[in-house]
Amino acid sequence: MARKIPITQRGRTFGFLKIKGMARLSELIEEGVTASTVSRLEREGAIIRLARGLYQLPDASIDANHTLAETAKLVPKGVICLTSALAFHELTDQIPAKVWIAIGPKDWRPKFRYPPARFAHFPSNHLRAGIERHVIDGVEVPIFGIAKTIADLFRYRRTIGINVALEGLREALRKRKATPAQIAKYANDARVWKIMEPYVSALTSDG
Numbered sequence: 001m002a003r004k005i006p007i008t009q010r011g012r013t014f015g016f017l018k019i020k021g022m023a024r025l026s027e028l029i030e031e032g033v034t035a036s037t038v039s040r041l042e043r044e045g046a047i048i049r050l051a052r053g054l055y056q057l058p059d060a061s062i063d064a065n066h067t068l069a070e071t072a073k074l075v076p077k078g079v080i081c082l083t084s085a086l087a088f089h090e091l092t093d094q095i096p097a098k099v100w101i102a103i104g105p106k107d108w109r110p111k112f113r114y115p116p117a118r119f120a121h122f123p124s125n126h127l128r129a130g131i132e133r134h135v136i137d138g139v140e141v142p143i144f145g146i147a148k149t150i151a152d153l154f155r156y157r158r159t160i161g162i163n164v165a166l167e168g169l170r171e172a173l174r175k176r177k178a179t180p181a182q183i184a185k186y187a188n189d190a191r192v193w194k195i196m197e198p199y200v201s202a203l204t205s206d207g
Helices: 009-020 025-030 035-044 066-074 082-088 124-128 146-155 162-174 180-189 193-204
Strands: 022-024 048-051 054-056 099-103 117-121 131-136 139-144
Touching: 009 022, 009 025, 009 035, 022 025, 022 066, 025 035, 025 054, 054 066, 066 099, 066 131, 066 139, 082 099, 082 139, 082 146, 082 162, 099 124, 139 146, 146 162, 146 180, 146 193, 162 180, 162 193, 180 193
Parallel strands: 099 117
Antiparallel strands: 022 054, 048 054, 131 139
């Protein structure tokens, strides 16, 4: 019987990163890789550090939404929201300077310099609703769906700007990526339907 060759820590690191796209140091340690091995591989250039405690292979393919995947790794309980979700769904030409991510009302804001991020504290019931999961660079990223995002933009219109909210609403309806009924559902949940209804009516009055 052939002797089973043990997998080295280097091999475990490369294998895990190929499957996951990127990984936190804690995940690599759970796979049996020591912190010293990770540091050595980084010094050698065999892996690259994207942010504190977050690693990737140097030849990994990079998606246009790569920073969303990085942020999701650094904030495991968060959900990509507001203008970042709007841009992901291709409903705005604006490229947000920072990744918007929703966290719970009492959740601690992680500290990291990159990717630049802005946090929005969502009530627990709003944080759990309307989530889609998209795979970006091998990472499963939670992102609010279109109808939910539009309602949230109106809820945060004083922070984001009413023009951005209107652009998202207009494009979602024009491209038929969300129906008025779907938008109304989340708008009612967010208690902004009275504000949104005249705009929705105006944008749908011509059929």
